[in-house]
Amino acid sequence: MTEFLISANKPLRRRHASETRFKWMGRIAIAASLGFLVVMLVSILTLGIGAFSRTEIALAVDLGDGDASSKKIVRNALFTSFPEVTSRAERRQLLRLPSADASRELDRQLAENPDLAGQVATLWFTASDDIDQLIKGAIDTDKPQDQRRISDQELAWVTQLQDLGQIRKVFNTGFFTSGDSREPELAGILSALMGSILSLTVCFVLSFPLGIMAAIYLEEFAKKGRWSDFIEVNINNLAAVPSIVFGLLGLSIFLGYFGMPRSSPLVGGLVLALMTLPTIIIAGRSALRGVPPSIREAALGMGATQVQTTLHHVLPLALPGMLTGAIVGMARALGETAPLLMIGMVAFIVDIPTKITDAATSLPVQIFLWADSPERAFLEKTSAAIIVLITLLVAMNLVAIILRKKFERRF
Amino acid sequence: MTQTEISFKGRKRPLETALKAAFFLSSVIAIAATVGIVLSMLFETIRFFEHVSLSEFLFGLKWSPQTAIRADQVGSSGAFGAVPLITGTLLISAIAMVVAAPIGLISAIYLAEYASNRVRGIIKPMLEILAGIPTVVYGFFAALVVAPFLRMTGGQLGLEVASESALAAGLVMGVMIIPLISSLSDDALNAVPNALREASLGLGATKAETIKKVIVPAAIPGISGGFLLAASAAIGETMIVVMAAGLAANLTANPLEAVTTITAQIVALLTGDQEFDSAKTLSAFALGLLLFITTLFLNVIAMRIVNKYREQYD
Amino acid sequence: MSKPPIITARDVNVFYGQKQALNGITLDIPRNKVTSLIGPSGCGKTTFLRSINRMNDLVDICRVTGEIKIEGKDIYDKDVDVVELRAHVGMVFQKPNPFPKSIYDNVIYGPKIHGQIKSKADAQEIVEQSLRRAGLWDEVKDRLHESGTGLSGGQQQRLCIARAIAVSPAVILMDEPASALDPIATAVIEELIDELRKKYTIIIVTHSMQQAARVSQRTAFFHMGDLVESGATKELFTSPQDERTQNYISGRIG
Ligand SMILES: Nc1ncnc2c1ncn2[C@@H]1O[C@H](COP(=O)(O)OP(=O)(O)OP(=O)(O)O)[C@@H](O)[C@H]1O
Ligand SMILES: [Mg+2]
Numbered sequence: 001m002t003e004f005l006i007s008a009n010k011p012l013r014r015r016h017a018s019e020t021r022f023k024w025m026g027r028i029a030i031a032a033s034l035g036f037l038v039v040m041l042v043s044i045l046t047l048g049i050g051a052f053s054r055t056e057i058a059l060a061v062d063l064g065d066g067d068a069s070s071k072k073i074v075r076n077a078l079f080t081s082f083p084e085v086t087s088r089a090e091r092r093q094l095l096r097l098p099s100a101d102a103s104r105e106l107d108r109q110l111a112e113n114p115d116l117a118g119q120v121a122t123l124w125f126t127a128s129d130d131i132d133q134l135i136k137g138a139i140d141t142d143k144p145q146d147q148r149r150i151s152d153q154e155l156a157w158v159t160q161l162q163d164l165g166q167i168r169k170v171f172n173t174g175f176f177t178s179g180d181s182r183e184p185e186l187a188g189i190l191s192a193l194m195g196s197i198l199s200l201t202v203c204f205v206l207s208f209p210l211g212i213m214a215a216i217y218l219e220e221f222a223k224k225g226r227w228s229d230f231i232e233v234n235i236n237n238l239a240a241v242p243s244i245v246f247g248l249l250g251l252s253i254f255l256g257y258f259g260m261p262r263s264s265p266l267v268g269g270l271v272l273a274l275m276t277l278p279t280i281i282i283a284g285r286s287a288l289r290g291v292p293p294s295i296r297e298a299a300l301g302m303g304a305t306q307v308q309t310t311l312h313h314v315l316p317l318a319l320p321g322m323l324t325g326a327i328v329g330m331a332r333a334l335g336e337t338a339p340l341l342m343i344g345m346v347a348f349i350v351d352i353p354t355k356i357t358d359a360a361t362s363l364p365v366q367i368f369l370w371a372d373s374p375e376r377a378f379l380e381k382t383s384a385a386i387i388v389l390i391t392l393l394v395a396m397n398l399v400a401i402i403l404r405k406k407f408e409r410r411f
Numbered sequence: 412m413t414q415t416e417i418s419f420k421g422r423k424r425p426l427e428t429a430l431k432a433a434f435f436l437s438s439v440i441a442i443a444a445t446v447g448i449v450l451s452m453l454f455e456t457i458r459f460f461e462h463v464s465l466s467e468f469l470f471g472l473k474w475s476p477q478t479a480i481r482a483d484q485v486g487s488s489g490a491f492g493a494v495p496l497i498t499g500t501l502l503i504s505a506i507a508m509v510v511a512a513p514i515g516l517i518s519a520i521y522l523a524e525y526a527s528n529r530v531r532g533i534i535k536p537m538l539e540i541l542a543g544i545p546t547v548v549y550g551f552f553a554a555l556v557v558a559p560f561l562r563m564t565g566g567q568l569g570l571e572v573a574s575e576s577a578l579a580a581g582l583v584m585g586v587m588i589i590p591l592i593s594s595l596s597d598d599a600l601n602a603v604p605n606a607l608r609e610a611s612l613g614l615g616a617t618k619a620e621t622i623k624k625v626i627v628p629a630a631i632p633g634i635s636g637g638f639l640l641a642a643s644a645a646i647g648e649t650m651i652v653v654m655a656a657g658l659a660a661n662l663t664a665n666p667l668e669a670v671t672t673i674t675a676q677i678v679a680l681l682t683g684d685q686e687f688d689s690a691k692t693l694s695a696f697a698l699g700l701l702l703f704i705t706t707l708f709l710n711v712i713a714m715r716i717v718n719k720y721r722e723q724y725d
Numbered sequence: 726m727s728k729p730p731i732i733t734a735r736d737v738n739v740f741y742g743q744k745q746a747l748n749g750i751t752l753d754i755p756r757n758k759v760t761s762l763i764g765p766s767g768c769g770k771t772t773f774l775r776s777i778n779r780m781n782d783l784v785d786i787c788r789v790t791g792e793i794k795i796e797g798k799d800i801y802d803k804d805v806d807v808v809e810l811r812a813h814v815g816m817v818f819q820k821p822n823p824f825p826k827s828i829y830d831n832v833i834y835g836p837k838i839h840g841q842i843k844s845k846a847d848a849q850e851i852v853e854q855s856l857r858r859a860g861l862w863d864e865v866k867d868r869l870h871e872s873g874t875g876l877s878g879g880q881q882q883r884l885c886i887a888r889a890i891a892v893s894p895a896v897i898l899m900d901e902p903a904s905a906l907d908p909i910a911t912a913v914i915e916e917l918i919d920e921l922r923k924k925y926t927i928i929i930v931t932h933s934m935q936q937a938a939r940v941s942q943r944t945a946f947f948h949m950g951d952l953v954e955s956g957a958t959k960e961l962f963t964s965p966q967d968e969r970t971q972n973y974i975s976g977r978i979g
Binding site for chain 1: 424430431434435436437438439440441442444447448452455513514515517518520521522525534537538541543544545546547548549550551552554556586589590617618619620622623640643644647648649650654674677678681682695696699703706710711714
């Protein structure tokens with residue numbers, strides 16, 4: 001028995017090789033998923049990061065004539081900057097260097113700084129989206145003129161402005177403070193963000209108490225039997241119903257039957273609440289199950305009623321777990337798009353909604369809308385909105401994790 | 412001396428009674444929601460079938476709700492044969508499952524049987540991130556990056572790939588459902604009693620042999636339950652197909668061509684202007700009901716299997 | 726004429742993390758005999774048993790020092806393959822753990838993975854032989870393709886024994902093989918062990934001193950990680966050398 005136990009023989013080596021292969025398959029499978037995740041996040045990040053800055057053009061505006069309209073002042077400032085430009089067609093092109101909103105920007109700056117009146121001042125104006133993209137390097141200037149959105153003429157003007165230090169990039173506050181716009185350089189996410197916040201508020205206010213009460217009933221009061229089984233099966237199924245079906249429910253019942261306002265965060269929140277309810281109930285039940293029976297027995301043994309026992313002793317211990325579940329549910333609701341399309345929260349919203357009955361969109365719907373726009377600049381906005389959305393989701397999940405860590409079972 | 416009186420008669424507690432009723436009613440909401448879903452779609456669907464016959468809907472091969480091509484049919488404003496939508500949905504879901512089933516299962520096996528606790532603690536949450544990313548983001552990525560990439564690669568190989576190919580949507584959807592499959596498979600594998608692992612290893616089986624011949628077969632019910640739930644999620648997924656699969660109702664099994672799905676059509680039919688009574692609008696509800704019934708069926712079977720399996724090893 | 730022992734353990738220490746579970750065990754296991762390991766709960770019997778086929782490798786925090794030789798070969802040597810080792814040293818567990826497969830597939834599993842099967846007839850032969858040796862053949866020969874989990878507890882345990890001997894190991898380790906069984910099934914297993922001794926070396930962990938006395942020729946008594954004494958079963962039970970052994974067999978500890 002000289003070779004006893006030694007792994008030199010051939011079939012054994014084959015078996016071990018197969019083991020190694022199998023292990024590598026596992027590693028590759030995981031790497032594939034995570035690789036996809038990384039590629040997706042990195043490409044969105046690189047696409048979107050630009051939207052957080054904005055290109056501005058400095059123009060020397062003559063504010064001497066108090067009667068001239070802002071629009072005219074900006075025009076004149078452009079024409080004096082480029083006196084060699086005289087043809088109508090070229091002048092029209094020249095007017096498209098700053099954004100369409102330039103005159104209103106002038107009004108705003110004047111209002112903030114009344115001393116400017118009567119002077120010749122150099123003021124900064126938001127550049128149009130094409131110039132913005134050019135400055136950010138998103139336009140390939142090596143291509144022939146007719147294949148890009150910037151003409152050679154515009155290119156020359158921009159170079160001239162750059163040489164004179166009349167072009168700069170600044171942080172794009174407007175992205176966070178304005179609503180949607182047809183002009184990419186002016187479009188912001190505030191209206192969508194407010195829509196999301198309002199919808200989520202409605203969703204939370206409805207689904208959290210209802211979900212907790214349902215969980216309490218099922219865990220603490222319901223007799224185990226057909227009825228509670230039936231409810232349970234129902235809840236589990238509801239959790240797996242495609243989200244768009246909830247949208248159809250909202251469209252036909254909340255809009256069609258009850259006549260609630262279309263496109264409103266109220267209806268959006270209602271639909272999201274129905275979707276989130278199962279998550280909250282399931283999390284709530286497992287939180288209640290985590291409270292040891294000894295605590296219930298102690299309270300009941302002192303003559304507390306079942307309701308008292310639940311409210312005074314069980315619920316406080318289960319609440320952090322329930323809250324964690326609710327936050328996770330809210331995060332999912334925040335990313336939900338399809339059902340909101342069904343109830344018309346897919347409109348072009350410039351004004352910032354302030355009431356739950358105002359017309360609104362939501363952040364993911366805004367992403368969907370922008371993703372459909374042809375302008376290169378909207379591609380950047382879409383990615384930036386995704387960055388904001390994912391940041392919010394990460395933040396919510398972090399809160400949930402911290403909450404869970406902090407209140408980890410101490411009994 | 413007075414004697415203390417003892418009474419065992421309970422006090423009336425109206426507040427508590429009210430609370431208990433509230434608890435009960437809250438739990439009934441779940442049922443109300445289900446009933447609401449069914450009713451909301453049922454009524455509109457019945458009205459839809461006043462315009463279009465059930466057999467045309469279920470067996471018709473042509474879907475074009477927009478154009479009035481068959482003026483001879485009363486009340487019809489187009490063709491409402493759902494077969495191309497059903498096959499499109501199945502094609503994309505099948506591609507997704509082909510991607511997700513092996514990757515999800517093998518990942519779960521690696522995590523459950525090979526990875527150290529530390530590695531598992533890092534990788535599992537990272538896979539869960541995939542599940543937490545909103546589908547609109549997947550849709551955006553599919554349309555912006557994956558579809559053009561496939562079209563380009565296909566072109567280099569001499570293949571004609573549609574710009575809204577079923578493959579692009581299916582691939583991305585597959586990635587989306589990987590975490591669903593891997594986490595349910597992971598549960599199933601962990602539920603297999605350790606005694607079976609030891610029995611096999613004690614006989615001199617390698618770990619891989621133990622996994623392939625003992626553990627996975629023992630976990631098959633749980634794993635297949637997970638597959639069914641994932642398939643149901645793929646069938647009901649909306650944003651990825653809306654953004655990456657388009658609206659061409661082609662009856663094809665070629666993953667390189669464009670197809671459309673039930674969910675994408677529902678969105679197309681119901682966004683924008685709607686006249687509430689037109690067959691076009693109503694057809695969305697019929698599609699919704701079809702979708703609901705299909706996914707409900709899959710979910711119920713999946714949960715049955717998973718529960719039964721859990722009991723087996725309890 | 727006495728044959729050399731099949732297993733020799735020298736100064737074996739086993740640690741679970743910081744905690745030492747076995748302290749310098751030195752023990753010889755004779756060939757074709759039944760050796761029983763007895764001792765109070767937690768004294769390290771299972772630990773010792775599982776270090777003989779390196780099932781301890783499955784526990785991350787477990788560390789073994791010293792030397793265990795089987796047929797003169799140190800099983801903790803670098804060039805030893807655990808897969809090969811376990812093919813030679815089979816194991817039967819406390820709770821019967823048949824695979825959720827058919828009886829036939831349970832028995833053939835080991836030979837199959839070890840590539841011991843050349844033909845279908847081979848397989849039939851191995852299955853029948855193993856089940857016969859495990860005393861289960863007559864009871865299951867008509868239901869070989871039914872699930873092994875459908876058998877009674879005692880039958881399941883004999884199936885596990887059949888499964889272990891199907892790979893023709895030299896040594897069979899049994900960790901309280903009858904503790905989950907009723908007295909009648911236990912008696913069947915005990916008879917079987919006595920029968921198996923002709924072909925295999927058997928090490929059995931048991932909590933029942935009667936069982937040790939009935940089935941084993943040699944006994945080793947463990948106490949808190951120490952091997953207190955070992956010797957012929959009869960002698961150890963009639964004239965124990967150590968006070969702790971004395972106390973244990975008279976029922977004062979454990
Ligand atoms: N996986 C493990 N991790 C840490 N400690 C362990 C482990 N397994 C066993 N031990 C410890 O090692 C010691 C010996 O355990 P072992 O299981 O070998 O005892 P035993 O004699 O088989 O007991 P019993 O008769 O109860 O089966 C015990 O103190 C036990 O707590
Ligand atoms: Mg033991």
